Amino acid sequence: MSARKTRVIAIANQKGGVGKTTTVVNLAAALAQMKKTVLVIDLDPQANATSGLGLAPQPGTSLYAVLTGAQDVADIILPTPYENINIIPSELDLAGAEIEIARQDNHLAVVRNELDRVLAAGVFDYVLMDCPPSLGILMTSSLAAADGIVVPMQCEYYAMEGLSVITALIGQLRDNGVNPGLELEGILMTMFDGRTRLATDVVAEVRSHFGDKVYETMIPRNVRISESPSFGQPVVFYDALSKGAEAYLAFAAEFARRTPAGGLPAEHGQADG
Ligand SMILES: Nc1ncnc2c1ncn2[C@@H]1O[C@H](COP(=O)(O)OP(=O)(O)OP(=O)(O)O)[C@@H](O)[C@H]1O
Ligand SMILES: [Mg+2]
Structure with a gap:
């Protein structure tokens, strides 16, 4: 198996x-579904991504165990019921990771160091x-x-204010050398209801500020x-024909176009198998 170009994206x-x-x-x-191999890392002690992908959160199986040295990162990458999706799950103990990371030297690099070991495998x-x-x-x-970062944004009134906080944080991480290459990958408008004036106004405002950073x-x-x-x-498996599934499939295609990964573009099939 040859190494791939892995794209590491925070949804934040x-x-x-x-x-x-x-x-x-x-x-x-x-x-x-597009034959891309994906690793989900659940960084929220609520563990909603873990359960949303069909796994029961298990004490001792999260990044927290890695940070305390109890587990090797390779041992907590678990398969999900879905082909091509693996996960580093979460559980409530992960709340303790904040303190554990803060105790370590160079704490902003802690997650990256673990991730580098995962990426080295190139899968x-x-x-x-x-x-x-x-x-x-x-x-x-x-x-x-x-x-890069994908920022989901609810189409509601105070959404823009939250965005300035996150763009400032990106600027800070770039400028102080912690992560000079960090990119705002895109802004995804969520829970859009085209029947309300508010939603269409918010979308127009966000698009006027952020232009083509906003996903179509x-x-x-x-x-x-x-x-x-x-x-x-x-939802893309639960009800593949629903409007929600359709939208996420369209978003994934747009995302993969803008943020390509792996060896060859999707239309040439997988780089390797
Ligand atoms: N497009 C949508 N239509 C309807 N319901 C949605 C939609 N997107 C998310 N939800 C629901 O809204 C709630 C919040 O969504 P979600 O958990 O994805 O947000 P989150 O940003 O991860 O929340 P948190 O900040 O608590 O982690 C969930 O109950 C989810 O099922
Ligand atoms: Mg969440």
Whole structure:
């Protein structure tokens, strides 16, 4: 197996409930359908990405165990029920990782150092990190480890303010040399309801500020999306014909076009097998 170019992407927004986990789970599922190999890293002690991909959170099986030296990172990369998707799961103990990381020297590099060992194996096209809704150490360390950030943004009034916080953080991590190559990959508008004036106004405002950084694809508010986590399934598998699934499949295609990974472009099939 030859090495691939792995793209490490953090899905982040310090605001809660904007669709980060939904985006991680469904982007992973759609990329996997496109024959891309994906590693999801669940960095949120709530473990919603873990359960959303059909795994029960297990004490001792998260990045926390790696950070305390109890486990090797290779041993906590688990298969999911879905082909081409692996996961470093989360569980409640991960909340302790903030303190564990803070105790270590050069703590912003802690996640990156672990990730480098995963990437050396060269088996993944994409690593997708599901960040917790805070500006804590877990989120900043994962941004320090990422090539790029996808920011899901709910189409609501105060959304723009949250965005300036995250763009400032990106600038800081770049300028102080922690992660000079960090890119804002794109902004994904979520829970869009085209019938409301507010949603269309917010989208227009975000597009006028961020131009083509905003993905063309928008994710509509869709009941199938909100049902699917309780079945431990990404919506693209739970109800492949739903509007929500359609939107995430379109988003994944746009994402893969803008952020290519692996050996050859998708239309040439997989680089290796
Ligand atoms: N497009 C959508 N349509 C309907 N419901 C959605 C949509 N996207 C997300 N949801 C629902 O909204 C809630 C929040 O979504 P999600 O968990 O993905 O957000 P989050 O940003 O990861 O939240 P947190 O900050 O708590 O981690 C969930 O119940 C999810 O099922
Ligand atoms: Mg979440």
